[in-house]
Amino acid sequence: MHLRHILRALGRHRIAAGLLVLEIAFSCAVVCNALFLIGTRLERMQRPSGVDETHLVEVGVRSVTPGTPEAVMAQTRTDLARLRALPGVSDAVVASPIPFGDSVSFSGVSLSDDAKAPSMPVAQYFGGVQLARTLGLKLASGRWFTPDEFVSYDALQGGASGVPVIISRALAQHLFPGQDAAGRTIYAFGANRVVGVVDRLVQPRDYGAAGDYRYAMMFPVDLPYSRGTYLMRVDDPARRQAVIGQALQALKADGPLRLISPRYATTLEAARAKYYVNDRAMAWLLVGVSLLLLLVTALGIVGLSSFWVGQRRRQIGIRRAIGASRRDIRTYFQAENFLIATGGIVLGMALAYGINLVLMRHYELGRLPGYYLPLGAIVLWTLGQLAVLGPALRAAAVPPVVATRST
Amino acid sequence: MFQYYLDLALRSLKRNKALTALMVFAVALGIGASMTTLTVFHVLSGDPIPGASGTLFYPQLDPQDMDGYQPGKEPPAQVTWIDGMNLLRAHRGVRQALMTGGAVPVQPAQSDLDPFFSDARYTTADFFAMFQAPFLYGHGWNAADDDAKARVAVITRKLNDKLFGGKDSTGQTLRIKDTAFRVIGVLGDWRPNPHFYDLNTGGYRGVEDAFLPLTTFRDLRLDRNGSMDCWGRGGGDEDHLETATCVWLQFWVQLDDASQAAAYKQFLVNYSREQHDLGRFQRPPNVRLRSLMQWLDYNKVVPSDVRLQVYLAFGFLLVCLVNTVGLMLAKFMRRAGELGVRRALGASRRNVFAQLLVESGVIGLAGGLGGLGLALLGLWAVRHQPSDYAELARLDPTMLLTTFLLAVGASLLAGLLPAWRACQVAPALQLKSQ
Numbered sequence: 001m002h003l004r005h006i007l008r009a010l011g012r013h014r015i016a017a018g019l020l021v022l023e024i025a026f027s028c029a030v031v032c033n034a035l036f037l038i039g040t041r042l043e044r045m046q047r048p049s050g051v052d053e054t055h056l057v058e059v060g061v062r063s064v065t066p067g068t069p070e071a072v073m074a075q076t077r078t079d080l081a082r083l084r085a086l087p088g089v090s091d092a093v094v095a096s097p098i099p100f101g102d103s104v105s106f107s108g109v110s111l112s113d114d115a116k117a118p119s120m121p122v123a124q125y126f127g128g129v130q131l132a133r134t135l136g137l138k139l140a141s142g143r144w145f146t147p148d149e150f151v152s153y154d155a156l157q158g159g160a161s162g163v164p165v166i167i168s169r170a171l172a173q174h175l176f177p178g179q180d181a182a183g184r185t186i187y188a189f190g191a192n193r194v195v196g197v198v199d200r201l202v203q204p205r206d207y208g209a210a211g212d213y214r215y216a217m218m219f220p221v222d223l224p225y226s227r228g229t230y231l232m233r234v235d236d237p238a239r240r241q242a243v244i245g246q247a248l249q250a251l252k253a254d255g256p257l258r259l260i261s262p263r264y265a266t267t268l269e270a271a272r273a274k275y276y277v278n279d280r281a282m283a284w285l286l287v288g289v290s291l292l293l294l295l296v297t298a299l300g301i302v303g304l305s306s307f308w309v310g311q312r313r314r315q316i317g318i319r320r321a322i323g324a325s326r327r328d329i330r331t332y333f334q335a336e337n338f339l340i341a342t343g344g345i346v347l348g349m350a351l352a353y354g355i356n357l358v359l360m361r362h363y364e365l366g367r368l369p370g371y372y373l374p375l376g377a378i379v380l381w382t383l384g385q386l387a388v389l390g391p392a393l394r395a396a397a398v399p400p401v402v403a404t405r406s407t
Numbered sequence: 408m409f410q411y412y413l414d415l416a417l418r419s420l421k422r423n424k425a426l427t428a429l430m431v432f433a434v435a436l437g438i439g440a441s442m443t444t445l446t447v448f449h450v451l452s453g454d455p456i457p458g459a460s461g462t463l464f465y466p467q468l469d470p471q472d473m474d475g476y477q478p479g480k481e482p483p484a485q486v487t488w489i490d491g492m493n494l495l496r497a498h499r500g501v502r503q504a505l506m507t508g509g510a511v512p513v514q515p516a517q518s519d520l521d522p523f524f525s526d527a528r529y530t531t532a533d534f535f536a537m538f539q540a541p542f543l544y545g546h547g548w549n550a551a552d553d554d555a556k557a558r559v560a561v562i563t564r565k566l567n568d569k570l571f572g573g574k575d576s577t578g579q580t581l582r583i584k585d586t587a588f589r590v591i592g593v594l595g596d597w598r599p600n601p602h603f604y605d606l607n608t609g610g611y612r613g614v615e616d617a618f619l620p621l622t623t624f625r626d627l628r629l630d631r632n633g634s635m636d637c638w639g640r641g642g643g644d645e646d647h648l649e650t651a652t653c654v655w656l657q658f659w660v661q662l663d664d665a666s667q668a669a670a671y672k673q674f675l676v677n678y679s680r681e682q683h684d685l686g687r688f689q690r691p692p693n694v695r696l697r698s699l700m701q702w703l704d705y706n707k708v709v710p711s712d713v714r715l716q717v718y719l720a721f722g723f724l725l726v727c728l729v730n731t732v733g734l735m736l737a738k739f740m741r742r743a744g745e746l747g748v749r750r751a752l753g754a755s756r757r758n759v760f761a762q763l764l765v766e767s768g769v770i771g772l773a774g775g776l777g778g779l780g781l782a783l784l785g786l787w788a789v790r791h792q793p794s795d796y797a798e799l800a801r802l803d804p805t806m807l808l809t810t811f812l813l814a815v816g817a818s819l820l821a822g823l824l825p826a827w828r829a830c831q832v833a834p835a836l837q838l839k840s841q
Contacts, residue, residue: 015828019733023726030722064512064522065585066628259512259522277793282712289440289719293726296433300730303429307737363711
């Protein structure tokens, strides 16, 4: 290829070529970072919760009139019996907090009962007898809670001793690296024996930098409905909406005046979608901006290349007249574009890296993984070749006779 | 002269419609994206109470024990009940209010309305005057009501419409958690942005629908929400919040000038010392007195995604402009012959330069108009997002003007280099080559 000739010809259009290089570089830098941001958002949205989300519905109920703790607890038991009797519902439980819910609570966990021992905040769940079954958690080692291990919320807060705990595998590995955590003791509400480890259980929602998202623990607590949310496991996912309606009816028909609003009744899938709605919107926005950016860049290449073709019609004619084939002309423009794109990509990589460094400083963002750079390069090379194809073909179509005309 | 240049510019732009459309399209896209994100940013980083925000301050104290003490660390973002009440009663500011948020079950008198939860703000008497909350009917409560744990409520127009059909409801009864409250005031339209007085319950949500005295909230054990940080042996047990070693209340004070603010800061230091001597505080005095805007800034209230979108949009605008510069350069250079003729006929470099700048200005203006349309479309899309600031995304006159200045400024800037290059053309050479 006549690389030297191409470079010399480009030297005559230094500024225009430089601008095109700059444009490609900026596009490359922004697109690389946008792709990376989209990737991190998607990754975040796809984090599994460990909970069998497709079969779960939640219904939150609050009493308008204050009742005695005993009355509320008795009502909770009646409610649970009614909910479990609904067609299609296999389990029901009161839990707090619930995955993707509004609240999250932490307890300091340490490996010694010394008050000065280092502790870390760990997200906690409380729930009744059928909690694990309702959530569809998978046991990695140890066992589930036995029915006699469940305590009341006040007893747990008031320092009941020997309440067992089930922890997530990530937390188990963090606290007892390389060992089986089942049978060990952690200190959160007094001394808590780890009876089981579940494959995966995560924080109900992200909360700043408080601990790892995959660190969570569960305590066997019989909650009154006033302190939690009814969670129901529905065998057939298609029946979830129907179950929500029936549950609202059942709760309305019985007990004291209560707030039973459809606003607090939803499927866990819907709760997840709502939780990630901003991430989804941001990802789509980034996709949109990236596409538009590439479009503008492509149009810029088309525009500038067309001008160059128009400007060099005479030269093209001369080259054709002295023996260059159509293919030679076409490849000339394609090679020229390839050179410009390469220049832009090299500069763009450096820029992309710089932007990433700035973003890392201001956002919780990792380093741009190396594979985004070749990805960006391929995108822009392809884009450049596609954009230049039209003008290059038009150049190739210039007849040799042009050489003989005076202008 | 300008008119002649304008005529020339329009002729030239018409001659090459596709290219003109391409340049206008690129400028419009860049401007549209920038203006959409900038407008959202402008709305979110605005002043919630223009005119009065300079006199509102948010004091912070450090009542924690020595666990995890590091000199110079920021004090907690909220206050304890004891400190809040002490500061309130000390009355050192022009006005002051202590508050927290919650949700209350409202039982409508109408049988066709089910009971529902309303967001509530539990606060003290000065709140309304201090934050310039406009009253549609009635008024707020006074300090005596606070002391008496009075069953009084101020509600928003929205709740008033729902419960009382929009009529003047002062004197009417509002049932909350089986307790009768007397409505004493209805607020007019009020939506300070951000929701500055309590950022824990959502930075851009509207104001709560019911306002009740803080003492009444504790007396009736109504539900609270928001954040609570505890230390030492204490927990956030709902029955002993008054004595708990937890911070969970917001305290605001109005100080009308710098000397008052300085005096108040000194008072906070003295108060910390006094509490330290009493044995309640263990750390050395560590106080802050941020003004409202400083407090918003410190809390980084504008979502980081919104900031990121602004950067992204300006990156986009930059690419669009570089694109336009390239195209204009190619276009102007191609007209070297025509420009050579003009120069040979006596036009000075300045004339030619001005002529080309007018042409790029026309592109900028058209791009700005297109960008405005795109920005309106973009803001419409933002309004249909589920975020709590969605409804705020509207173009105001300032941003409208900014759009045009940005568009014309940017494309003039983009026209500078091509125009300058085109002026450098030696006329004789061009004429010869013709």
